[in-house]
Amino acid sequence: MEQKKSQQSDEDIAALVQAGDVDFFGVLIHRYKEKMIRYARKFLSDNEDISDIIQEIFIKAYTNIQSFDINRKFSSWLYRIAHNELVNALKKRKKNTLPLFDLDTFLPYSIKDDSFSQDIDSQDTQKMINKCLDQLEPKYREPIILYYLEDLSYKEIAEVMRIPISTVGIRIKRAKEKMKFIFKKLGYRL
Amino acid sequence: MNNQQEKNFIAEKVLDKIKSGEVKMKSRAYFVLRAVLLILGILVLTFFLIYFISFIIFSLRASGALFLPKFGFSGMKILFNALPWLLILIAATLIISLEIFAKRFTFVYRRPIIYSLLVIIIIVAAGSFLIDKTGFHPNLFRKAQERRLPAIGIIYRDFGAPRIGNAHHGVIFEVIKSGFKIETPCGEELTIIISSKTHFPLKADIKKGDVVVVLGKRSDGAVQAIDIRKVNKGRFFRR
Incomplete structure (x- = not known):
């Protein structure tokens, strides 16, 4: 039984929960709790707050699971719930949060010409991200976390943040430029 | 509480809430x-x-x-x-x-x-x-x-046909010596007075039933026309 559970995809398990097999929701919690904690830690520092928010994320996921389309990725759907919870938490704490409207979601951008990113990708990106992340605005911080630390694709990040795919690309590009600048200011060499 | 304990605690708490019925799935x-x-x-x-x-x-x-x-x-x-x-x-x-x-x-x-x-x-x-x-x-x-x-x-x-400054829109229902009379879409009657200073490119063609827009100052029911243009007839006029 346990082996069967571990072989099933998130979407299959979500379908079982939708069908009323509540126990399977525990499998989804175990698969994602670590990722959710890691994700929340990039925005909040208080452990108690994080614990409450993670609980709230999974509770929201359970109450709304019938709205999940099993033909889409469960991870993007769950990160979307987490994104909303974190935005609300940041608002409550009056911290720098995501803008309601941003000009970079208005116009299309070409994200093909990204020679700069190749330059940085070849470096120790993880090291740089960890050093500079706190100094980035949330609108740049979030796509960087989702792309480099959580391994989500541009399309999945667009689903989570509900922004155009080209905007994800441009924000990651700008975030890397900003990080490169911060990194140099801190005295590190690329 | 160490990290692993914390993670298990979160999972247990959520599952307890679900199993106790405190948290319900929306249909x-x-x-x-x-x-x-x-x-x-x-x-x-x-x-x-x-x-x-x-x-x-x-x-x-x-x-x-x-x-x-x-x-x-x-x-x-x-x-x-x-x-x-x-x-x-x-x-x-x-x-x-x-x-x-x-x-x-x-x-x-x-x-x-x-x-x-x-x-x-x-x-x-x-x-x-x-x-x-x-x-x-x-x-x-x-x-x-x-x-x-x-x-x-x-x-x-x-708001259907508001009056706008010195512009007057209407259908001609009578041509008189000094100009003509128009009825606005609101049913108001105005006398348009043409003088030598009036700019009116198609003056000779003017006839009853034509629709015009007139620029000019209004005083009581008369307008001293400065400029007049014939326009397409809309569906606003009763005449």
């Missing part, structure tokens, strides 16, 4: 109903927006404002001042609301806002253009004038 019907309401809301908003913008176009045409560019720069200036800015602001707010509603759909938010905004504007403009081609608003306007349109009749009477 699929709830989400289907919500989606249906969202689609209905978008449709209602779209139809209302089409009605609203076609009403603005009608109002501009009935007041004669839409013909003012024929008078050149001075006409454009009057038009700018005569534009129903409040109605335009409401229309813009409705378009933004429609965009916000539409952004709940994946195929909308995945693309830059400019695309969905353009699609909304094209749909609304095409719908308004089609309504403008029918006698929909002129019929309602006429009914409102005859007090046969309850509820929204007041909107047509107050």
Whole structure:
């Protein structure tokens, strides 16, 4: 039984929960709790707050699971719930949060010409991200976390943040430029 | 509490809440109903927006404002001042609301806002253009004038054909020695006085039934015409 559970995809398990097999929701919690904690830690520092928010994320996921389309990725759907919870938490704490409207979601951008990113990708990106992340605005911080630390694709990040795919690309590009600048200011060499 | 304990604690707490019934799953019907309401809301908003913008176009045409560019720069200036800015602001707010509603759909938010905004504007403009081609608003306007349109009749009477500064729009019902007499879309009669200073390119063609826009100062029921242009007859006039 346990082996069967571990072989099933998130979407299959979500379908079982939708069908009323509540126990399977525990499998989804175990698969994602670590990722959710890691994700929340990039925005909040208080452990108690994080614990409450993670609980709230999974509770929201359970109450709304019938709205999940099993033909889409469960991870993007769950990160979307987490994104909303974190935005609300940041608002409550009056911290720098995501803008309601941003000009970079208005116009299309070409994200093909990204020679700069190749330059940085070849470096120790993880090291740089960890050093500079706190100094980035949330609108740049979030796509960087989702792309480099959580391994989500541009399309999945667009689903989570509900922004155009080209905007994800441009924000990651700008975030890397900003990080490169911060990194140099801190005295590190690329 | 160490990290592993903390993670287990979170999982246990959530599962306890679910199993105790403290947290309940919302039914699929709830989400289907919500989606249906969202689609209905978008449709209602779209139809209302089409009605609203076609009403603005009608109002501009009935007041004669839409013909003012024929008078050149001075006409454009009057038009700018005569534009129903409040109605335009409401229309813009409705378009933004429609965009916000539409952004709940994946195929909308995945693309830059400019695309969905353009699609909304094209749909609304095409719908308004089609309504403008029918006698929909002129019929309602006429009914409102005859007090046969309850509820929204007041909107047509107050905003249907507003007076705009020194521009006067009407159908000629009598040609007199000093000029001619017109009836405005609201049924008001005005005497247009032509002098040597009046600019009137098609003076010789003037006849009863022609529709004109006149620029000039109004005093009582008479207008000292500065400039006159013949325009297409709309569906606003009873004569």
